[in-house]
Amino acid sequence: MKKTPSQIFKEITITLLYAIVAATIIRLFVFETMMVPTGSMIPTINIGDRLFIEKITYQAREPEIGEIVVFWTPFRDERAEKMLRTFDKMMDIFSPSEFKGHVKYVKRLVGKEGDVLTLKKVNGKWKLFVNGNIPENLKNVNYEPDGVFKYPNLWKYLDEASRLRDNEQKYRNYLYAIALKEGSELANIIFSIVGGMDPVPYGIPYYEYVDKYIKPNNIKFDDYIWVENGQVYVKIPKGFYFFMGDNSSESLDSRYFGFVPKDAVIGRPILRIWPLNNFGPVQPLPIKE
Template sequence: MPRLGWSLVNDEQKHHVQKIVDEVHEAVEDASEQIAQTGKTLIRWIVEWLGIILVALSAAFLIRAYVFQTFYIPSVSMVPTLQVGDRIIVSKLSTAFGDINRGDVIVFKHPPREQCGGDTGPNSDLVKRIIGMPGDELTSRNNTIYVNGKKLVEHWQHDPNLGSDIGYVKVPEGQYFMMGDNRPSSCDSRMWGTLPKSLIVGKVVLRIWPLSHFGHP
């Protein structure tokens, strides 16, 4: 019985077999190239998305650090303007550009002399309203606040009962006299003195939660 071998294959068959081998080899090379290309595409896609995420995180950090920040109201000192549980947005640009005025609601860092306790701690931020500007002279009589000898006209909601009187205060330059709208229940500049501008975080510009209270406070 003859042995099978390459010698028994004619030239046409050899050519056909060689063609198949070449096609298989070419297909393997194409597949390898496609796999390599797919790997490069996947790596490029991952790098692009990592770049997008990094940019987004950087933008969020910059916005929080220099433009806007959200805060939660933990106490009743600003009732009825701000209720416990309200969430607010604070603009930090107001401090940078000097857009701070009497009547503005301000978030600020914990004053060193604040020792009222309650819902605040030494690392917490507070929220009050500006009553006295730098250079103002303040006093109070019969639950009425006077600024530079004139009765303070208050267009915002507040408890008409002062609780604790102001006495007489001349606000130093670069500082502010702060009070809560819930006057009898607010620990403010009447207790711990005027607030240095350096402690101001920003001005409350919007209440975002709950939706029933949405808007400028």
């Protein structure tokens, strides 16, 4: 029996609805994509790369130290938001409510809850020690002793500065006081992260992260960051990770913004789908000594 136009239209509509539902389920629970806005993972991942992220593995197990992980920023990164393209902004409708308006970062996991981290020079290069040893997967990675490893009070200063950001005069006075006390380099780092006025109008309202994740978990930075014989140590609290970028000198990572809650993890990048001339699996870190 020949189908009427209305029957054909109805079948097409139902098929499309099924397809949309299936695609939504896959997008929510199995795969998604991200565009990399910065060079923090060069040469492993480059600026402008679009990555295909697999979300199942880390639902079955925790990521291991040395693995590349994609996670939601536990704060609003206003500068990165400005760099997102239309497609990425549209995909924000699928984001968990907790991370609406947040962006994705891709970094390498270097510390899990309970781990103690420090940076030491080995044969003239800075290496990350985790619980007294260099993890096998990180032996070929060199890191810069910046951020909290150089300024143990950085996270506290970011919290205080960000709470003053909307009052320009108090904010300027605070940065000036930091410059007198700790040096202009630290004041510039704080301003470059927090932003809030020309020439850095956008930045990270760091106090939101502190109020959402640090204070509710009764975390006091002084309990997790300490100095012994001139060496800075950082301990990872329960329920958190510590991430760092391969391109250490150009990476805004946990050295600067702190601990990342476990529930911010999205998945692992398995495929580079853009640019087409670099299409293929996300390669492991090259061995360079």
